[in-house]
Amino acid sequence: MKEDASEKDKYPGLVNTNKTEMDMNGDAGAAMAEEALDTISHSKERGVWGTKAEFILSCVGFAVGLGNVIRFPYVCYESGGGAFLIPFCVFLVIAGVPMFFLELAIGQFSSSGPITVWKCVPLMGGLGYCVCCICFLLTFYYSVMVAWCIYYLYHSFSSELPWSLCYDDPRCIGVPCNNSQVKSGDGIEVVDCKKQQMSPASLFYFKNLLGVTASIDEIGDFQWHIAVCLFITWLLIFLALIKGIHSLGKVAYFTSVMPYFLLTALLVFALTLEGSLNGIRFYVEPDFNRLSDPLVWKSAASQIFFSFGIGWGCLIAFSSYSKFDNNCLRDAVLVSILDCATSIFAGFVIFAIMGFMAHQQGSSVAEAIENTPGLAFVVYPTIVNEIKWPQLWAALFFVMLIIIGCDTLFALVEGVITALCDRFPQELRTKKMYATLVYCLLSLFCGVFLCFGNGLYVYTLFDSFVANINLVVIGILELVLISWVYGADRFIDDINFMLNKQISKVWKWAWAIVSPLSLFLVLVASLIKYKGASVDTLYGEYKYPLWCECIGWSMVVLPFMFIPAVAVSKISSTPGLSLSEKLTKLTKPDTSWGPRNIDDWYRDRENRPELYEKNDRYDEIKESNA
Missing domain, CATH: 1.20.1740.10 (Amino acid/polyamine transporter I)
Known part of the structure; x- marks a missing residue:
């Protein structure tokens, strides 16, 4: 895409870093490097509020x-x-x-x-x-x-x-409960209306809305x-x-x-x-x-x-x-x-x-x-x-x-x-x-x-x-x-x-x-x-x-x-690493x-290089953009 190309032209060091990743780690390293580049260079496509x-x-x-x-x-x-x-x-x-x-x-x-x-x-x-x-x-x-x-x-x-x-339902408050049991449509006894009185709103919710x-x-x-x-x-x-x-x-x-x-x-x-x-x-x-x-x-x-x-x-x-x-x-x-x-x-x-x-x-x-x-x-x-x-x-x-x-x-x-x-x-x-x-x-x-x-x-x-x-x-x-x-x-x-x-x-x-x-x-x-x-x-x-x-x-x-x-x-x-080395790398x-914005990304590494020196080669990128 056009924006990808412009970002790569603007920051060639980032591309050089990716190439180094590819040389060091083969196909897996190439994939990781490309993902890193895509992650940073797609910021403009996400949009903002x-x-x-x-x-x-x-x-x-x-x-x-x-x-x-x-x-x-x-x-x-x-x-x-x-x-x-x-x-x-x-x-x-x-x-x-x-x-x-x-x-x-x-x-x-x-x-x-x-x-x-x-x-x-x-x-x-x-x-x-x-x-x-x-x-x-x-x-x-x-x-x-x-x-x-x-x-x-x-x-x-x-x-x-x-x-x-109430629709004459004997469970409804205010309706006489003539029979102790209320029967459902198939004739099964379900509830004692003398013990369970409900408001009209409750009955509407359970019966009309949910058909529970x-x-x-x-x-x-x-x-x-x-x-x-x-x-x-x-x-x-x-x-x-x-x-x-x-x-x-x-x-x-x-x-x-x-x-x-x-x-x-x-x-x-x-x-x-x-x-x-x-x-x-x-x-x-x-x-x-x-x-x-x-x-x-x-x-x-x-x-x-x-x-x-x-x-x-x-x-x-x-x-x-x-x-x-x-x-x-x-x-x-x-x-x-x-x-x-x-x-x-x-x-x-x-x-x-x-x-x-x-x-x-x-x-x-x-x-x-x-x-x-x-x-x-x-x-x-x-x-x-x-x-x-x-x-x-x-x-x-x-x-x-x-x-x-x-x-x-x-x-x-x-x-x-x-x-x-x-x-x-x-x-x-x-x-x-x-x-x-x-x-x-x-x-x-x-x-x-x-x-x-x-x-x-x-x-x-x-x-x-x-x-x-x-x-x-x-x-x-x-x-x-x-x-x-x-x-x-x-x-x-x-x-x-x-x-x-x-x-x-x-x-x-x-x-x-x-x-x-x-x-x-x-x-x-x-x-x-x-x-x-x-x-x-x-x-x-x-x-x-x-x-x-x-x-x-x-x-x-x-x-x-x-x-x-x-x-x-x-x-x-x-x-290419032992299990302990892999775990150490993957927890960093x-x-x-x-x-995500590439200008902020570079500014962060410029101001706090000690945080990233073990994770990328910022110096190489800096020199290539000098």
Whole structure:
């Protein structure tokens, strides 16, 4: 390509270095040298954010998603309300902000996606593929929740909102329960309606939306309405990403701001309802006995990772498009605080409404609603029923959920596509639109399997395993690799060079000791106390059978198989050295590691030659360009 030729003409020493690599190491060395040249000379093709605001708003849109508005209240409710806020805030400080900053900094310094960024520790290059695999699993099941939002939006235009009606179902609050048993369509006794009273919104969620069956073994009917909404979801994602970050940045101006206006309006109205203060009291008053449960701490750590998007590769991908001297420290602190504040703010909205629901039912807040991942699909519609012009508010609310859900999906898809395009620039970078199309179609196909009557069970299985333990493990690996293998001192020196100012050594101790140790302790304790996955449905609490647990744990373990696989491949392809020498070489940065822009790459080696003297022949390059 034209740009490649101009870079080679501009820096002939780089080509000479590559020739030396070829002479020394044969075919393998030639391949490594060519890859190094391609890595540096393709910087102009990647693109950058149009403005600083586009980057910030895209990060906010990614971080502030359904994880804040839907998943945070669900996990908080599951973990005892106020008791959850303490470990959540603790992990925000000791893990959330440090890891957010780490991922932004390493992506910006190297201008690399989640795969090629691990050229700083080539032996662990498989971690990037592991992240992409988990990202894909997150993408296709997360998109189903956005499809649910689209279905609710469609029904928001009904003359009478369907989730406000009981349809004479005896399980519905306010409908007489003449018979102790409610029978399903095939005549099987399923639930005691005297013991399980539900709100109209709960029944709509379980029956009309999901058509939920009694167990995961019962596949149930195919829910065509969810499949159609899922297709619309992926069409929106593809259209938004058709031009990569250039289109994503423009979309973020609208999608990142609107949710705050609607959440504020809903909170103001919720506080006028009777019983709302009881819900808020449950939310802010901790039960200190719950703090002794390591699962509460594990849930807090997992929610930080899920909400911030740590370990997903998206933050690395986003920051890789930033200017080299962008103040990523300020960005990390700003977005992290905003994300945490949004989660807590959304919690006030949810729990105020739950207090009202508990008052209606004559129950405690802890017993007011079924604890499901779709908790918000029950709580928010309930408050909408009480507002004047409910159709308008319902439409606005579900548009908001669709927007913030799509924001997260934008980031997940862009993160994987960026990683693949950086890893295979010759094959994919000029065909990025087609790569995005294939990814969207594949995700749509996989998501269809969640459109059956047992879809809620499958969804919860993914949510219980994919978005929990493995994200914490990835976080620990990232911290250990950067702090102890690549070197925390060197990484801080990289950041100082990039930002042209000195950052505090506190970050070194956070990355090297505090964050990984706290995450490791929570991981071990949660594994010891693990009790098995479960979900509340129309038929009561459902505990997953052993075969489901095996599938769940396989989704945790299998993505990490990329790490030893790539390590073995790297070791076998490194020529002419003993095993110990190969390991030593592969735990040091690759020849092409450093700033992607070739001017920054040379400036880095000019200012800090001691860091690179063992990894490349900068002196030869310098002399040839003299």
